[in-house]
Amino acid sequence: MVKNKYPLPFFDVIEVASKGDVLAVKNVLRYYHRYTMSLSAYPFFDVEMKRRMESKLMSRILKFKVLPHDKKNLQRGDMNT
Numbered sequence: 183m184v185k186n187k188y189p190l191p192f193f194d195v196i197e198v199a200s201k202g203d204v205l206a207v208k209n210v211l212r213y214y215h216r217y218t219m220s221l222s223a224y225p226f227f228d229v230e231m232k233r234r235m236e237s238k239l240m241s242r243i244l245k246f247k248v249l250p251h252d253k254k255n256l257q258r259g260d261m262n263t
Contacts, residue, residue, distance in 0.1 A: 200246040207243055211236055 191199075191213050199206035218239075222232035 196243075196246070197248050199243050200248065202244060207240060210243055211239065214239060 191210050195206050195209050199210050214236075218232050218235045221235060222228050
């Protein structure tokens with residue numbers, strides 16, 4: 183099994199970020215930093231493009247809703263339901 187070099191943010195971090203916690207949102211943005219850098223670097227680096235992608239990601243984080251059913255399954259460790 184290959185160990186992921188960049189593990190996903192914990193579910194609790196995503197849940198807190200969706201409620202507007204600044205540090206949690208920064209944590210999620212840090213996870214996607216390499217991805218946004220690579221997308222904004224083609225064919226040349228575009229700072230404005232990177233800012234727009236981060237802004238869109240932040241708006242989606244804040245719109246994200248955690249359903250009680252999802253939270254219960256994740257606390258049990260059941261990822262297949």
